[in-house]
Amino acid sequence: MLVRTLPKELMGVSQLRQAMAWQRVDKVEEVVSPFPPEAPQTQIVPELSPLPSEAVSDKIAMSAFEGTFLDVALRDLGVNSFAICGIATEIGIEPTVRHGADLGYIPVVVEVTSESGGVRLPIPPYSPLLHNNSGSDAG
Numbered sequence: 001m002l003v004r005t006l007p008k009e010l011m012g013v014s015q016l017r018q019a020m021a022w023q024r025v026d027k028v029e030e031v032v033s034p035f036p037p038e039a040p041q042t043q044i045v046p047e048l049s050p051l052p053s054e055a056v057s058d059k060i061a062m063s064a065f066e067g068t069f070l071d072v073a074l075r076d077l078g079v080n081s082f083a084i085c086g087i088a089t090e091i092g093i094e095p096t097v098r099h100g101a102d103l104g105y106i107p108v109v110v111e112v113t114s115e116s117g118g119v120r121l122p123i124p125p126y127s128p129l130l131h132n133n134s135g136s137d138a139g
Helices: 013-023 070-076 089-102
Strands: 081-086 106-112
Touching: 081 089, 089 106
Parallel strands: 081 106
Antiparallel strands: none
16 A cells, blocks of 8 residues: 545545644645655655556555455455554554454554654553464563
């Protein structure tokens, strides 16, 4: 999934409110689209370029299942679990894990790296996101 935001002109009330809170601005006019499609930070690095047979989708919501073809594609393929990793656990990873679990998938978090504003956040050992490969909960 590519994380991108809609142009400000296409953002709905929810996205504008969220952008205003994250950017700490008081007026809609001050909102800047943080991840426009043409920006360098929204591009796939060459080492991870998808194969012609692989799908890429823009992710504009907290969960990768919301507003994308992911759920339909996984169900059509008979997939019942998925592996996920990333940087901002509280923004994209956790919502996708919880949403996937609500949809009946078994999510597996490969790597938990949580940062907020450049500050590494501790993940509590009892977190439902932590799971080691021995099959028992971390902690």
